[in-house]
Every structure is written in structure tokens, then in C-alpha cells.
């Protein structure tokens with residue numbers, strides 16, 4: 001119908017004395033093919049493995065404080081760390097103290113609060129004071145906000161403040177406005193880090209990318225192929241760093257894109273299990 005109308009219109013135009021020929025029909029350029037969403041190649045024993053936690057290793061829950069790592073996951077991480085000669089680190093927005101609780105009794109190399117604090121494979125802690133005093137006013141205001149808007153939850157990590165709205169998505173606009181206003185008052189040294197149903201106030205200069213770079217300059221990570229698995233916006237700096245250094249970036253789920261893809265934490269667990277299974281298969285069999 002559209003084509004017929006257009007032809008009639010063109011004929012009328014010519015009869016009226018307008019000799020300009022009708023415009024050629026537009027040809028829509030073919031869309032480029034969607035980026036491939038392939039599972040990463042098998043984890044190799046010469047990798048330096050970096051793992052986000054929530055939404056990557058463990059399913060997201062409405063209440064992050066209620067998240068638990070089961071005994072099988074703890075045992076699997078312990079075994080992978082051994083296979084990689086210690087070149088395994090958790091890289092998370094949570095604090096190191098919380099991550100140690102979550103995976104007890106395991107104490108891995110770890111970067112917490114998006115790289116603000118870091119513990120190397122040798123156990124040395126690289127971090128400033130546990131509390132950022134500049135955040136005190138913001139802390140009090142956000143606590144008051146959680147009383148005004150029930151369901152918002154403040155996670156005080158000491159040197160960063162995360163305002164979660166997963167249980168009450170209707171407060172997203174209010175949560176974003178509050179943290180944005182506080183960051184403006186804190187000045188240019190701070191910024192808002194958006195995540196999965198959370199807005200976080202943190203100092204600039206620390207990201208998961210800077211944390212992975214610091215690990216990769218130290219034994220036992222140095223000289224190995226960096227591999228990073230993550231699931232949301234806070235992981236993009238890590239993806240960019242490993243991609244730029246010959247490594248593998250792996251997006252878990254559909255919130256962000258990376259070079260490789262796994263659908264969910266269950267698939268991550270299976271993929272990690274592959275290294276253990278391959279190692280067991282290649283081990284000499286008892287006679």
C-alpha cells in the first residue's frame with residue numbers, strides 16, 4: 001500500500017509539471033551480525049584467574065547479607081587455587097572482611113571494595129585506613145534515608161557506601177538522586193559507581209581493572225594469562241584490562257558484554273570444574 005501511494009504521488013507530481021523523478025526507494029543497510037556469545041575456551045593451568053563474586057560465582061539474592069557460598073564452591077575454589085599455583089583472586093565490590101566470612105575457612109588473594117583494598121597471594125594487605133572519615137556525613141544521611149524509604153539498604157564498607165534498592169526497585173530514582181547529591185558535595189575525588197540494583201559512593205582511582213593490574217605485577221600472577229569473569233557494570237574496567245593484556249574477559253549473564261559469555265553462576269561452576277576434571281584425567285593412573 002505504501003509503495004502504491006508513493007507511485008501515485010509521483011505521477012501527480014509529474015502531471016503538475018514538476019519533472020523531478022521520484023526518489024529512489026531507500027535500501028536499508030543490513031544490520032551487522034550480533035556479537036558471538038560463545039563459552040570461553042577451557043581454563044588452562046597457566047591462567048591467572050580473577051573472579052567477581054555476586055552474580056558470577058554466586059546467584060544474586062534480594063539481601064546480599066544473606067548470600068552464602070556452599071561447601072562445594074569453597075572446596076572447588078581451593079582446588080582451582082592449588083591447580084593454578086595460587087594465581088586465583090576474588091575481585092569484588094564487597095569488603096575483604098565480608099568475603100573472608102563468605103568463603104571461610106578459605107583465605108584467597110582478594111580485592112575488595114572494587115580495588116580500594118587488596119590482599120596479595122602472600123597475605124600482605126594493601127589498603128588505607130579501614131574507615132574513610134570524609135564519608136561520615138554521607139553515611140548519616142543515607143542511614144536516615146533508609147529509615148524514610150523502608151526497603152532501601154545501606155551497606156557501609158568503611159571506605160565506600162553502597163545503597164541497595166533490589167528489594168524496592170520503586171525507590172531507584174530516589175536512591176540515585178541521594179547518592180548523586182552526596183557525591184557532588186564530596187567533590188571530584190569521589191564518584192557514583194552503579195551496579196546491579198545498587199548505587200555506590202567511592203573514591204576515584206580504584207577499579208577492578210587497577211586491582212587486576214596490581215595482582216598481575218606480583219607472583220604468582222605475573223607472566224600468566226589473565227582471565228576475568230564478571231557480571232555487571234562494575235566489571236567493565238576489569239574486562240578492558242584483561243582484553244588489552246592478551247587475556248580472556250567473560251561476561252556472566254546478560255547485563256554486560258565481554259569477549260566470551262557464560263549464562264549464569266551454575267555455568268561458571270561447571271566451567272571451573274573443567275580444569276579439575278581435565279587435570280584428573282591427565283594424572284597418572286595407579287597400576
Ligand SMILES: [Mg+2]
Pocket residue numbers: 052053054055056230231232
Ligand atoms: Mg557481580
